[in-house]
Amino acid sequence: MYHIKMNLGRMTVVTVKEKTILDLNEDVMFEILAHITNIREVLRLKSVCKRFDFVVTKYVNFCPIKIMLPRHIYYPAELVLPRKMVEPRSHRLEIYLIQILSNCKRLSQLNTVMFTNFVWWSLSNLDGPLPSLVNLDVRTSHPTLSNLALNTLLRKCINLERLGLWEFSRLNINLNYISSTITHLEIKNHSSDAAVLRILQSKGQQLKHLRIENSKFNTANTSRVDKISNENLHLILAYCPNLECLNLINYIMPGDLGCITGLKNFKQIVLDSPKSDYRFSNSAVIQILLNNPGLTHLTIPIPISEFLEFIRTCQMYCPTLQYLDSLTIQLYDEITMDAIMKIWARFLNLYELNKCTKHKFLTSRKQTMPFGI
Numbered sequence: 001m002y003h004i005k006m007n008l009g010r011m012t013v014v015t016v017k018e019k020t021i022l023d024l025n026e027d028v029m030f031e032i033l034a035h036i037t038n039i040r041e042v043l044r045l046k047s048v049c050k051r052f053d054f055v056v057t058k059y060v061n062f063c064p065i066k067i068m069l070p071r072h073i074y075y076p077a078e079l080v081l082p083r084k085m086v087e088p089r090s091h092r093l094e095i096y097l098i099q100i101l102s103n104c105k106r107l108s109q110l111n112t113v114m115f116t117n118f119v120w121w122s123l124s125n126l127d128g129p130l131p132s133l134v135n136l137d138v139r140t141s142h143p144t145l146s147n148l149a150l151n152t153l154l155r156k157c158i159n160l161e162r163l164g165l166w167e168f169s170r171l172n173i174n175l176n177y178i179s180s181t182i183t184h185l186e187i188k189n190h191s192s193d194a195a196v197l198r199i200l201q202s203k204g205q206q207l208k209h210l211r212i213e214n215s216k217f218n219t220a221n222t223s224r225v226d227k228i229s230n231e232n233l234h235l236i237l238a239y240c241p242n243l244e245c246l247n248l249i250n251y252i253m254p255g256d257l258g259c260i261t262g263l264k265n266f267k268q269i270v271l272d273s274p275k276s277d278y279r280f281s282n283s284a285v286i287q288i289l290l291n292n293p294g295l296t297h298l299t300i301p302i303p304i305s306e307f308l309e310f311i312r313t314c315q316m317y318c319p320t321l322q323y324l325d326s327l328t329i330q331l332y333d334e335i336t337m338d339a340i341m342k343i344w345a346r347f348l349n350l351y352e353l354n355k356c357t358k359h360k361f362l363t364s365r366k367q368t369m370p371f372g373i
Contacts, residue, residue: 022051029055129156137164151177164188167224169195175202184209191224197235204239213249230255237263250274260300261287268297273327276301282309289317299325308339311353315346323352
């Protein structure tokens with residue numbers, strides 16, 4: 001950039017260097033890096049220039065980092081590792097990850113789903129607890145995860161608030177090591193009802209959010225549980241009296257679901273069942289809405305013929321709903337579609353109806369597609 005300066009008839013050209021991101025101080029650059037939650041993207045910045053290499057190295061060693069998905073670092077071609085590391089290539093990334101973990105004194109989020117035996121061994125040998133780790137995901141069926149490593153990690157998480165257990169089937173977890181501060185529990189693809197009920201019986205009193213999901217992850221595992229019986233549903237509610245959010249996803253629910261009408265002061269009630277013999281009547285829906293005035297998520301099975309009455313009732317008794325699903329798929333005529341849109345407009349902040357946004361619903365309407373797909 002050039003600035004022209006006139007001085008007594010003389011023209012002087014003054015060169016002024018334009019500032020770039022490299023001229024920012026370290027504190028500002030640390031704030032920018034803090035918004036990048038993918039650790040792979042952070043480490044890739046080391047290869048940009050010497051300035052970035054210095055800043056990222058210092059950031060990794062001294063600043064709090066949220067490591068959401070460490071499996072993203074398993075791409076050797078996209079990382080620049082310190083030259084002093086002469087270990088075999090298969091261990092380089094794991095060693096660098098351990099260096100990050102050991103230097104992050106305020107680590108707050110950790111996903112260990114793809115960890116290997118080397119990483120687990122290094123985690124168990126870290127000095128002291130992880131007091132700032134509040135969010136943890138663990139794949140409990142991992143072949144390299146021993147009971148000792150899992151219990152050791154849980155013991156270090158003294159202030160844990162959310163725990164996610166993938167493919168949960170263990171009966172030998174030391175429940176005394178699970179933090180007393182935990183309020184969110186998520187279980188995916190469990191293969192033992194007894195293991196789930198055991199942990200709920202021990203820690204259910206403190207839970208505010210419970211999510212049990214039969215996800216598509218590792219669909220080859222045919223031994224996992226795909227049903228939640230009426231008896232187990234009653235036990236879940238009995239063990240967790242202080243729940244505010246209940247999410248049961250992709251489970252077959254045979255039997256009577258009438259116990260749901262007795263829930264009070266919930267924010268989320270999600271019974272996303274692909275097959276359910278029970279359908280809630282309009283009076284039962286009214287009872288649920290009256291007992292839970294702060295409800296934002298509601299997913300329950302209702303008769304197909306009562307869909308229009310269902311959304312009208314929800315709008316009347318709980319207009320603050322954000323997600324509403326009746327687990328019904330049906331073709332509607334133009335008159336019914338117009339009625340649905342008028343009711344939708346009366347909600348204060350309804351984002352999805354039958355897993356459709358308003359834009360998707362209008363698009364499917366033009367293409368005469370089944371509503372809810």
